[in-house]
Amino acid sequence: MLEITELVAGYGRSDVLHGVSLTVPEDGVVCVLGHNGAAKSTLLRAVLGLIRPSGGRVRLDGRDVTRLPAHRKVRAGLAYVPQGQQSFPQLTALENLRLVADGRGRDGAHALDEALDLFPALRELAGRRAGLLSGGQRQQLAIARALITRPRLLLLDEPTEGIQPSVVAEIQRTILELAGRGGLSVLLVEQHIDFALRAAQRYHVLEAGRITSTGEGGEAARDRVREALTV
Amino acid sequence: MTVILSQSFTGISIGAVLLLIALGLSLTFGQMGVINMAHGEFIMAGAYTVYVVQKSIDSAGTSLLISLPLAFLVAGAMGVLLEWLLIRRLYARPLDTLLVTWGVSLMLQQLARDIFGAPNVNAQAPSWLSGRITLVDGEHSLTLAHSRLFILGLAIAAVVALTLTLRRTSLGRRIRAVVQHRDLAEASGIATGRVDRITFFIGSGLAGLAGVALTLVGPIGPTMGTNIIIDAFLVIVVGGIGQLRGAVIAAFALGVLQAVMEYSTTVSVARVTVLVAIVAFLQWRPQGIYTLRTRSLA
Numbered sequence: 015m016l017e018i019t020e021l022v023a024g025y026g027r028s029d030v031l032h033g034v035s036l037t038v039p040e041d042g043v044v045c046v047l048g049h050n051g052a053a054k055s056t057l058l059r060a061v062l063g064l065i066r067p068s069g070g071r072v073r074l075d076g077r078d079v080t081r082l083p084a085h086r087k088v089r090a091g092l093a094y095v096p097q098g099q100q101s102f103p104q105l106t107a108l109e110n111l112r113l114v115a116d117g118r119g120r121d122g123a124h125a126l127d128e129a130l131d132l133f134p135a136l137r138e139l140a141g142r143r144a145g146l147l148s149g150g151q152r153q154q155l156a157i158a159r160a161l162i163t164r165p166r167l168l169l170l171d172e173p174t175e176g177i178q179p180s181v182v183a184e185i186q187r188t189i190l191e192l193a194g195r196g197g198l199s200v201l202l203v204e205q206h207i208d209f210a211l212r213a214a215q216r217y218h219v220l221e222a223g224r225i226t227s228t229g230e231g232g233e234a235a236r237d238r239v240r241e242a243l244t245v
Numbered sequence: 246m247t248v249i250l251s252q253s254f255t256g257i258s259i260g261a262v263l264l265l266i267a268l269g270l271s272l273t274f275g276q277m278g279v280i281n282m283a284h285g286e287f288i289m290a291g292a293y294t295v296y297v298v299q300k301s302i303d304s305a306g307t308s309l310l311i312s313l314p315l316a317f318l319v320a321g322a323m324g325v326l327l328e329w330l331l332i333r334r335l336y337a338r339p340l341d342t343l344l345v346t347w348g349v350s351l352m353l354q355q356l357a358r359d360i361f362g363a364p365n366v367n368a369q370a371p372s373w374l375s376g377r378i379t380l381v382d383g384e385h386s387l388t389l390a391h392s393r394l395f396i397l398g399l400a401i402a403a404v405v406a407l408t409l410t411l412r413r414t415s416l417g418r419r420i421r422a423v424v425q426h427r428d429l430a431e432a433s434g435i436a437t438g439r440v441d442r443i444t445f446f447i448g449s450g451l452a453g454l455a456g457v458a459l460t461l462v463g464p465i466g467p468t469m470g471t472n473i474i475i476d477a478f479l480v481i482v483v484g485g486i487g488q489l490r491g492a493v494i495a496a497f498a499l500g501v502l503q504a505v506m507e508y509s510t511t512v513s514v515a516r517v518t519v520l521v522a523i524v525a526f527l528q529w530r531p532q533g534i535y536t537l538r539t540r541s542l543a
Contacts, residue, residue: 064428088434096432102425105418113422114433116415163434 015040015075015199016061016167022069023060029068031056032223038167038201043193045202045214045231047239053223054203055097058169061201062094063087074167093165097172097203099152103145107136107155110144114162122162129158132188150181157188167199168192174206189213207243211235219243247387252508253501258393258462260500261400265458266477267484267492268403269451272444273324274481277424279332280339282346284477285470286353287323287449291316291456292465293361295368306371309457313399316453324449325442333441350471357467365464374461392461399458403451404493410447411489420444424487479523485533494534499523 016038024030030053038044048054059065061072063084072080079087088094102110111129115122130137133154139147144155153173160168173189174182186209193200193213204210211217214231219242227242229235266288273279294316295309302308327349335342374395377388411417422430423440431437452470459469480499484491499519506515527533 062432064432083436083438084428084431085434085436088432094432096429100426100429102422102429104425105421109418109421112415113418113435116418117434159433 015042016201017073017076018057018061018070019073020070021057021060021067021072023056023065023067025056025065030223031060031067033070034220034223034225035070036218036225036228038199039215041196041199042216043200043202043214043231044216044218045204045210046218046220047204047207047210047243048220049205049243051222052220054220055171056223057220058094058096058171058201058203062092062169064094088163088165091166092169093160093163093167094169095153095156095160095171095173097175099149099156099176101144101147101152101155101159103143105144106141107144107147107151108140110155110159111136111162114159118162118164121164125162125164129161132161133158148178150177150185153177153181153185157185161192165198167201170200170202170204172203172205174204174209186213207236207239208233211239248508249505251387252504254387254389254393256501256504257497258390258396258500259504260497261393261397262455262458262462262473263476263480263500264400264493264496265396265403265455266452266473267480267496268400268407268489269448269455270477270481271484271487271489271492272407272420272448272451274478274486277441277444277448278339278486279336280343280346281327281332282343282474283327283350283353284346284449284452285472285474286350286357287320287452288456288459288470288473289353289357289465289467290320290323291453292368292460292469293357293456294319294453295457295460296361296366296465299368304371305369306373309371309374312457313454316457317450318453320453320456321446321450324445324452327449328442328445332445333438354467354471361465361467363467365466365469367464368460370461396458396461399454403454404489407447407451408489416443483523483526483533485535488533488535491533491535 019035020033021031022029022033034057036044046054046057056065060067063082067080071078074090079090111126115126118125135151136154136158139151144152147155173185190213192198202210202213211231211233217229217231217235217239218225219227219239229238270284273281273284295312298308298312298315299305331345332342335345370392374392376391380387380389411421419435419440422435423437427437480492480495484495502522503515503519506518
């Protein structure tokens, strides 16, 4: 489904991602683990096209989409939930969702309803400005917004970072449920090792912009990953 | 009392012109953060549109009604061209944008001189706008010029139309989203470049409408936009960057203050007083009348 080959990207003239290669299979969940500053977010931003890669290739279903602008990649089936519970702060929660649903014609209203069913709390907060929501609520809003595009591949950047524990559990449950449904592949960037390995069939450890360790997911991989991250 | 009311009305009509100009700026400067020094020349383009239309249509009333949408389109198209050619390459470079658009402003002024000549020209106001309404008769009569009432109506209509577009339409949601978080908008499937161009079209088109309004109260000349654009920037800063409500209040407040001070002192003293009042206000409230209220700016 997604094939990343020797991807190089960075900011200005400094590359921070140095030739990363990985694949995400159809209906598969792949996680990328690493410390702060390992270039995990840069990887996702480069895959989506928010940063223009200076080298390498991104292929979606065999088609080269490396140079495609982000909004066209979204139309091609990618969706992105950025780090930090990002929203459009002056738009209401409902406007945040309608914004995406508007572009989907008749299916938009249906997709919006489905997203609200997934996070019922958002129904009650529909009229509140996103900037006034709590971190957990904003993260639910961000995931709902991404799902309205009916993606085939979801790019999740540290979805549980900086959120109160009660909501973390709910978000983790939702991600596992989504991944288990079929029809959706996930590239998950996480620092939360236990959750990431539980969700993913394959993991990659990223350090200073390079993949240093790769293996099968699952709880059995926990010690190997911890060791890789400690070195 | 009538004098104060009369001056207040004059101030409100000055504020209405400022508001029309500031509405366009509230999109391009207030919301997109682009300091477009050529915005004044879009006002000039709108005003010259009236002049050109009147050359081909004798009826001043018909030509004014035709000029309103036409000026919007002409100025809007100029804005889109400017955005596409230059500004989109300079979004993260405000100082470069300021200098480049200032250069464009000078070029457009010269172009107007080459086409229409250096001296100011006049557009004829329709007969139905040349009268006055007298509200209080007698020694202290209060009269309101039709042309100024028309400008006030035009400004109110523009505010209502812009507010409805931004609040109630899909396009408005997209514009606000791109303004608030460009990357997230792009990542949500919105073609941000296209939205930028549409926003610039609307903002510049509103400047064209302001140009039409100005032909009703003054002459048309190559520097007419430059003379008023700084006041419009002040309206946006005082109102609060990107805040439409703030722009409305600031435009009328500055207009009334200017008119009342002009009556009791001189034009120069009034001008200085307004600027001092703005400086004092911004010392007290640097963010302007209205500001963004969030738990997080993310």
